[in-house]
Amino acid sequence: MTWEKVMGLEVHLQLSTHSKIFSSSATAFGADPNTQTNPLDMALPGTLPVLNHAAVSQAIVFGLGVGAEIGKVSRFDRKNYFYPDLPKGYQISQFFEPIVKEGVFEVPLEDGSIFPVRILRAHLEEDAGKSVHDAIPGHTGIDLNRAGTPLLEVVTEPDFRTAEQVVAYLKALHALVTYLGISDGNMSEGSMRCDVNLSLRLEGETDYGTRTELKNINSFRFIERAIHVEAERQQDLLESGHSVIQETRLFDPDNDETRSMRSKEVANDYRYFPDPDLLPIVIDDETIELIRDALPELPAVKRGRYTTELGLSQYDANLLTQDRATAEFFEACCTASGNPKSAANWILGDLSAALNKEGLAIGDCNVTPEGLGALITRIDDGTLSSKMAKTVFEGLWAGQPDVDRIIEDKGLKQVSDSGALEAIVDELIANNPAQVDQYRAADEGKQKKLIGFFVGQAMKASKGQANPQMLNQLLKQKLG
């Protein structure tokens, strides 16, 4: 029996507005408990929500970014449940009429292919506060700083079959929202939270099996693991003749298992109904077009341009567009060097390796796109050999900004002066008559091997600074 995983995702994105979705309190992360609250956030009697239109604009931006239909009229509803971190006893969300409707989001996969994910809907809602269990001994504290932070919940159709697809989708989503500037997508700070709905079915089946919901997994690595572990658990159940119970489960990375959180059968009836405190959000075509015109170039468009106009491979284009910072670095580097292929190679090669080694983001290192561009220019104009270029790159990485200065300081300039090279070659020929004779007597195939000796000696004599192409040419000419 071969089992197929069927997965759909719900991702909560924290929008990057300065103030909360229905109040003027700030949304900054990490402030002291309850310092970013006002009477509305605390749900004092008589307070009323007033919509922050920046959140609406960002939701529209997102909708356009995933090619979705924007709801011309959307509404807020109340989702009722009691919890200490939910001050009103209901969450304002969009249940009946979401602001973003169906769309298709193109996700690039590792192999360079495109995996289309159907977006079912995305809706605006407010975040809850936090229960704090360790601040006051013997008590649970409530921190309402986060209460009212705008969220966009993005729901997909059950289109995923592998964990790799899920991770690719999340990475692409992360790239998209950071491109669009509507969320920092920071998983560890909870700006991007993912729930996975997972069920199994026998390959070839068309009906869905009973699903479980894996909640709030806060890293890409854990998602892959959680999916694997939960699929195994379900498979064991199904193969031993048991059935899967529809429920919410939490992934426990320490014990590498999922645990039941609450059963849906006893779950709350959320008693959704339209929130009478808020007017419907009415969006006209003109507003949508204004926002569309102001959109930055989307990753999918960039990918297309990189392959067709800049001649990059699909693979490289996918990698370069994974986040906005990398794409912008790449584009600036292209402008500075005029050599997109080389820029891509350096960014995805030496620079990525160095960043990974140090655990840094592209914007946090010393290397600037202009610096790397200058380095590429010096390779292209023959000043630097590729070996020297690595030394110069180390200089850039260490924080020296000026490529020419590094070349000069380290004495790295490639000798491309034909007079100087000729002198070296002449001396070599004069000092090694036996090798010269051997070379001249050899056939063409052998000569190719023998010339290596002269190149090595010449390099040694020039302290590695001889331009290899010129040297080769000169040697062939003088020996031949």
Add this chain to the structure above:
Amino acid sequence: MPGQFETISSLARQLAKGSVSSRELVEDAIARTETFNPVLNAVISLNKESALAAADLADQARVDGSTSPLLGIPILHKDIFCTRGVKTSCASKMLADFIPPYNATVVDKLQEAGMVSLGKCNMDEFAMGSSNETSFFGAVKNPWDVHRVPGGSSGGSAAAVAAGLAPMATGTDTGGSIRQPAALCGITGLKPTYGRVSRYGMIAFASSMDQAGPMARTAEDCALVLNAMAGHDPLDSTCSDLAVPDYSAVLDQSIKGLRVGLPKEFFSSHLNDAVAKTVTAAIKELEAAGAKIVDVSLPSTDLGVSTYYVIAPAEASANLSRYDGVRYGYRCDSPSDLQDLYLRSRTEGFGEEVKRRILIGAFTLSAASYDQYFMKAQQVRRLIAEEYQAVLKDVDVIAGPSAPNTAFVLNDDSKSVTDMYMEDVFTIGANLAGLPAISVPAGFVDGLPVGMQLIGTRFGEAQLLNIAHQFQRRTDWHSLTPNLEGLTR
């Protein structure tokens, strides 16, 4: 010294002349409240010191040249309006010690207009009731007969004005809570169009219908106060930004040729015969003033009460979820766990009627009954609103009784919960349709006041006040006052 039952207009003239000071008015109001309130129980917070200080400020402002028409006039607020630093209980044990750090917009606006707040009025708990018997602080007595109810939920406001403790009080009206007590206490009460007056800082009962309005002796006074209360508020998304007209400017217009619609459903079996006769006579006065009386029909009137008692409790069930014992308000003693904290805080903190409505609301919103109840009620609500709109295309204003009966006796065990809900049968339509409506004193039955209700077009408050004022120029029901002799302990 002005008399006990003077209007705002009269007091304003005397203040402007300098024949009386705001301090004298406030001292007088405090003295009267201290005399009559122990029996009436209309006022549940009397803030003597802050009122006197505000009166002195008003008197000084007048010396400094301020001529605001409401400057220095005493006012009482229904205890549903948040008042900064002053206990705001909504007449519930749940909020018995709640002191808000902010003012309701209505409170701010009237304060800016120079009115001097004396304190807060009793009411039905969370505005849920038609008799003012559900208050945690005890029932309010009707000044016309202390064995009878003042109506509700703004019963304290109505009784206080009727007894002359203040020339006006604020009220709120979700299903008739301004108009019915105004009728039962013989004063004038206006429920504005939904969205005319800000709801910010007004403790929510049913958000899609809650509306604040003035309760005063005359339509002329209501106009003066509405001028200051109405208008856009960025803190309330449902508050209209339509310009506020001068409601006083058109009071004297003739109502000749005005088309007044009498819905036959308002004169049905629900209506007490004597009340019907009184209201019919009052409507004859409008005819005598030149209005044309037209028979109209609002066929879904009878569906109004059941529709309202689905929608209002549904909204209330969510609005009252915030009272959970976690952040403020009543908290039960030593809860054993979270569930126990919720359960006992809410069981002990809310009164019976409030709990009944929360349960009804939670039920009608539940997944199993949403379509059958809440959705259906929303559809009927739309139908009712359309019927009103259609009738108001044909006539300028709809007239009828404010309440089916005069004030009923306190603690009447024979009156069932649904009997009580039927008190709202004529007022609920205006709330469901979001229309403005006013109740004016229209006569008496067995010594108890009867109110006539006028319902107008959206944002047609000026016309309602105009008609009511013209009616009050021809009648003197509004200037009759109760005998307060039996009201002292």
